[in-house]
Amino acid sequence: MKGLIGKKIGMTSIFEANGKQTACTIIEAGPNVVTQVKSLESDGYNAIQVSFGDKKEKHTTKAELNHFAKASTSPKRFVKEFRNPDVQKALGESITCEIFTEGETIDVVGTSKGKGFQGVVKRHGFSGVGEATHGQHDRSRAPGSVGGSSYPSRVFKGMRMAGQTGNERVKVKGLKILKIFPEKNYILVSGSVPGHNGSIVLIQK
Known part of the structure; x- marks a missing residue:
């Protein structure tokens, strides 16, 4: 080398x-x-x-x-x-x-x-929850569901969520x-x- x-x-x-x-x-x-x-x-x-x-x-x-x-x-x-x-x-x-x-x-x-703490849309390319109907006026850039309730009753490791972006x-x-x-x-x-x-x-x- x-x-x-x-x-x-x-x-x-x-x-x-x-x-x-x-x-x-x-x-x-x-x-x-x-x-x-x-x-x-x-x-x-x-x-x-x-x-x-x-x-x-x-x-x-x-x-x-x-x-x-x-x-x-x-x-x-x-x-x-x-x-x-x-x-x-x-x-x-x-x-x-x-x-x-x-x-x-x-x-x-x-x-x-380094781009600091970023949401899922910028960090992972999510498109948001969807249409701006049914009262979803503040959900356009939200991650959506991250885990189940009774099962598995936890969030799996590696779930794509908001966090530090860049500086890698x-x-x-x-x-x-x-x-x-x-x-x-x-x-x-x-x-x-x-x-x-x-x-x-x-x-x-």
Whole structure:
């Protein structure tokens, strides 16, 4: 597996020669610094740990400072481990968006936008109780019945009800890399990526 920690910049669209418009997301993919290299002999599995985003020293613990000092790099905010890496890098080396190629498909993991406490219509797509007749003036967005009375005398687990919406880990698979800008470490991927602008995402293949 090869991957990077990146930051979602925003969305745009590109046009092909035939006039077709494709919506795409701009991701700042790196540069990431290799802060640890794990091997089968010492750790039981092969992996590389990469970090992204600078952090002030006063907000960093002594243990973290020593960890990053081994890689001869400044403290970083985000750290991620990728197992069985396809790209072999030494401690302290940088990984940029050039590990990917245009036309390649990738998976992007991010945290979806939090929408707070929502009802069943917005959260699950319910259509409401039904017609606005027979005195149902306040039931158009209600969930309806949630359980039986004498049997089963309880509400089953997993019942779709109102609650916290969004703010979840989401993986979008099979996004195509449309263009790469090595000088800015930008990659353009087709479609949308979970999270708000400026949020941290994981790009993996």
